[in-house]
Structure formats: structure tokens, C-alpha cells
Amino acid sequence: MFTLFAAEAGEGGGGLVFPSIGNLVEWAPYFGEGTIFEFNKIGLISMLAMLIPTVMFLLAKKDMVPAGLQNIVESTVEFVEDQVVMSAIGAEGKKYLPLLLTIFMFVFWGNIFEVIPTFQMPANARMANPVILALVAWATFIGVGIKAQGFGGFMKSSLFPPGVPKALYILVTPIEFLSTFLLRPFGLAVRLFANMLAGHILLVTFGVLCIALWQASPLVIVLPFSFATLVGLTGFEVMVSLIQAFVFSLLTAVYISLSLHPHH
């Protein structure tokens, strides 16, 4: 259950106490407590990150001259197609547009709840969704590589890069294995998670600071600056939400492209 609580600045008074990291990212269950079906704010945001784009696509008109919601929907599709698929893979990557568009929208809507009042929590500041997305990306680029080059060809191109002296494969092959099969998905997940968690902590920090200053006195001279920073960081988080969605989908596309064209 969510509560407002007074963070005591020590029994003797003085000082500012920030909530613990657990208080920032862990949420009480709405139902199913203690089971795999335990549904909390992160689950709710995940469902909304699925429902909102679905409703937007369904409500968007299909006119020849787009306007309003149709513009947003088509611009999203066009952005992913041009800036992610075409730039990273090329025309043959268009069959991956549904997956990459899904990743882009799911990450963005999971992130943007950071700045939506009453939610103020990005789903991707928890590790669950980034792990799921990274596993999908991981399985996809491996599957695409095996399909395009065959299992042997994919393993060879992944683990034995051409142009390296054979003796160096003793050193290079384990590094390539770690890089391709472990660090890629790990990097995808951690990059998204860490960026969103950092943004969330920043906003909470300045939010707490503003509240503390307001409680001390509305006339505290630094209060406007703290509040302006909070507003600016909120706008910054909107941008970060979009950039992280773009980066995640673009890197997935790059990995797919590397599986399709190992020597490029």
C-alpha cells in the first residue's frame, strides 16, 4: 500500500533524509501477493504500455491526408522504419519492422510514465522489462544469424572474426563469445535500466528537495532554482525516454544486421 510518510531527519531533528532505493522502486501488490501473478504498479505500467499504443493505432483514422492521432501513429511507424530499420539493416530488414516497432513503443511507453502524475515511475527502472526485451533481442539476432548463415556459419562468424591470426583465436574467441552472447543482451538491459533508474532517482531527489525547502519556508531563496531544475529534469526525462527507446530498438536492429551481414 502506498503511503506518504514523514522521513524523520533523525530523532534530534535537522538534516534531510532521502528515501531508500527500495522505497523508490518497489511497489506494493494490488493482488496476487507472493505469487508469480502478483500485480503491482510495474505490472500496471507494462499493461498500459501495451494498451495505449494499441488503442492509439485502433483509433487512428486511415485517411489519405493524415491528421491528429493518425499523424502521430504514422510518424512513429515512419520514424522506426526510416531511422531504425533502414539505417541499420536496409530494405531487407523491413520484415523486422513489427518487432522493432513493438520494442520502440513498449520501451517508450514504459519509460514515459516517469513523468505522468500519480504514476511517476518508469517501468524500465525495474530490471524485469529490460531483461525481457534484452532476451527477445538476444533470441532474435541469434535466430536470424542461424537462419541466414546456418548454425556453423553463424558461430564461425561470431566467434572467429576474419583477418585475425589463428594463434590469437585462443584469446579472441572467448572474448567474442562473451561480447556477442552475453554482453550484448546484458548491455541492452543494463543501459535501459540504469538510465531510467538514474533519471527516476534524480527526479525524486529534486522533488524531495523542493518539498523540504517548501516546508522549511516558501521564501527560501534557492527554492525557485530547485523547482526550475525539477521542471527542467522532467523535460529532460521525456527526452531520455524517447532516446532510450530509440537506442534499444536501434541496437537490436544493428545486432540483427550483424547476424545478416557478418562481414559488414
Add this chain to the structure above:
Amino acid sequence: MGSSVLLFAAEAEEAANPILPTLNEMFYGAIAFGLLFVLVKFVLLPPVQATREARASQIRGDLDAAERARSQAGSAATEVDDQLAGVKAEAAAVVDAARAEAEAERATIIGAAEAEAASIRSAAEAEIETARAEAMSGATASVAELAADAASRVMNRPIDLASAQPVVDRYLSNPN
């Protein structure tokens, strides 16, 4: 100044590692992502792509039509230019023909006028010649008559005019 601060937070029951993913959140994340992917692939994206393709096709068609219209306009302009050139050439030919005809007519008229003038001149010359001959003839007769009269007075006897006439004629024809 109060020593406590109001903060937003959740009541965490236990201090689990906040970084590690939890199964329940992964479960709902996987369900939501999987559902969204299926919807995007089979329900949401196809009509949007169809609309975009139809629009692109229409734009291509409109551009092609505009290009065809432009090409046709160019052809029409060329045709008009050709027709204009033909008309100009035809007009020049008509003007040239008219000029040649006028020139021929002028030559004919001038020829006729010159012929008429020559005829008039010839007639006038003939008339003058006749008048001169008549005058000459009259003068000869008078001279013969005067000469015969003068000779008769000098000689004091009559001179036959008929016998004097050849002398006068010979003298007038060769006065030296």
C-alpha cells in the same frame, strides 16, 4: 523548522535486492510485450502500412500524371510552334507569290505602257514626217514658182514653170 520531510515511497515489506528482476514483473512484462507484438504484427501495423502504401502509390500516380501532363503540354507547345512556323512559312510563300505576281503585273503594265508610248511616239513621228514632207512639198512648189517668176522678170520672158521645176528640185535636194 520541522525536522521531518514528506516523501513519496512504497512500503516495502522486506529489503529485497531492488536491482534484480522479480518474476511477477517479468511475467506481466512478457505478457504485455508478447501481446503488443502479436497485435502490432497482425492487427495494428498492416492497415497503417496499407494506408501509407496507398498514399505513396497515389502520390506516385499523381506525380506520373503531372509528368505526363507536363510532357503533353510540351508536345502541344512544340506542335503549336511547328504550326506557327508552318503558318509563317505559308504566309511568307503567299507574300512572295503576291510579290512575284505584282512584279509580273508591274512588268506587264510597264511593257504595255512602253509599247503604247512607242506606238504613240511612232505615230507622232510619222505624223511629223508627213507634215514635214507636206511642208517640204509646198515649199518646193512655192520656191519653184518664185524662182520661175524671178527668172521670167530677169529674162523678161515667161518661164515655163514645169520646165523650171526639175531645176528647183535638183537645187533643193543638193543645195551645194
